[in-house]
């Protein structure tokens with residue numbers, strides 16, 4: 609029988625010093641500085657690595673949650689995920705078989721344009737008229753256009769069921785359905801996967817997933833699996849941006865990691881289902897390119913806030929923008 613009074617801390621949960629409802633830190637970006645005014649402080653455009661501007665190079669950037677992504681943006685840390693790949697230029701001396709023989713397929717990425725339609729697949733909903741605080745994780749070379757998923761393609765996701773709490777999979781599907789609704793991106797569940805999440809996860813895994821970018825991987829992990837989930841941190845989400853030569857960056861896949869050890873306790877707490885749903889939604893918003901804001905009324909605040917379990921006006925404004933990225937058929 610439940611006997612908690614309105615002010616009683618739930619004994620199954622850690623008690624905050626104030627005795628108030630505990631807040632969970634959403635991911636590793638929490639506690640680090642967040643631009644107070646994302647409109648005026650979008651950050652410098654990403655610094656190009658030497659050689660990254662050469663035509664035919666595929667540059668890969670991994671963006672995870674907030675501040676780590678910002679560090680990657682400014683080149684402050686190495687980019688272990690960079691995998692520049694030379695694309696063979698057509699030879700002027702080769703016999704002209706271009707009408708009948710397609711160019712050799714690249715081996716580091718899918719056949720160009722795989723799954724791409726000529727037009728955006730969904731329709732972007734109108735953003736709230738008043739706008740609101742929002743921030744983006746990564747920008748194009750112009751420093752103002754956010755990097756986004758390609759709206760001419762379907763965003764696929766697969767769920768690793770291991771370690772999921774009861775009701776966990778439903779939370780994931782609900783979050784992806786909501787993100788589709790507010791971005792206009794078309795999102796499809798591919799089913800379960802046995803892929804183990806890895807920091808250096810390959811964006812293209814033809815043996816496992818065929819000739820396409822790997823689907824977004826959603827996994828339940830422990831602190832031992834994923835040190836980023838240490839302490840109060842309950843999730844992380846981020847995507848891999850790729851670009852070809854001078855072309856625009858586009859997210860092609862990503863990972864959402866949810867804390868297998870803490871979710872059962874969250875789900876059991878007062879308003880736990882709504883809180884848990886909000887956490888998954890927050891991480892999926894990171895996945896599609898939203899960064900944290902220093903505004904407690906938005907879901908992209910770095911900690912859970914009682915009563916804030918769905919997107920608010922600022923979040924929705926940013927997400928509508930993220931549904932309007934460029935179509936990049938060459939990738």
Ligand SMILES: [Zn+2]
Pocket residue numbers: 634635637673674890894900909910
């Ligand atoms: Zn976050």
